[in-house]
Amino acid sequence: xxxxxxxxxxxxxxxxxxxxxxxxxxxxVVMAITIIGLPWARAALNIAVYTLLPFGSRAVRRxxxxxxxxxxxxxLGLVGNVIWFVLAGWWLALGHLVTAIALAITIVGIxxxxxxxxxxxxxxxxxxxxxxxA
Numbered sequence: 001x002x003x004x005x006x007x008x009x010x011x012x013x014x015x016x017x018x019x020x021x022x023x024x025x026x027x028x029v030v031m032a033i034t035i036i037g038l039p040w041a042r043a044a045l046n047i048a049v050y051t052l053l054p055f056g057s058r059a060v061r062r063x064x065x066x067x068x069x070x071x072x073x074x075x076l077g078l079v080g081n082v083i084w085f086v087l088a089g090w091w092l093a094l095g096h097l098v099t100a101i102a103l104a105i106t107i108v109g110i111x112x113x114x115x116x117x118x119x120x121x122x123x124x125x126x127x128x129x130x131x132x133x134a
Contacts, residue, residue, distance in 0.1 A: 005056035008111075015112050016099040017052055020119065023095050024048035027088045040084050043072075043126045047119075050131045054115050059122050062130040072128040080127040089124045096120035 028044035031037030050057055063073040100116035103109030122129060
């Protein structure tokens with residue numbers, strides 16, 4: 001990880017990153033408790049780590065990384081994302097949006113607000129995503 005990414009990640013944790021990573025972790029635990037939600041729990045846990053340290057990484061479609069389609073990027077992934085949206089996606093996206101608005105009020109927080117907006121989009125549709133180094 002580049003020194004700039006390390007610095008940005010430390011500032012990120014202080015200015016809302018830890019709060020939203022905790023939200024993703026809660027979503028992962030709730031999904032895991034239900035047993036049926038285990039596929040969503042795995043995705044939420046991966047994105048919780050990404051939410052904690054977003055600088056130096058990026059989220060891309062998994063079929064772009066592997067070069068082939070799988071269950072998460074096909075029809076079952078679509079169904080999974082719709083279920084995710086109803087159960088947890090909208091409130092995680094709302095949390096990222098509120099945090100982004102609060103950070104955008106300050107000039108210093110604008111880069112972090114932009115990162116929260118990207119994470120809000122991922123919160124709506126996380127199944128089929130892979131986190132890769134930037």
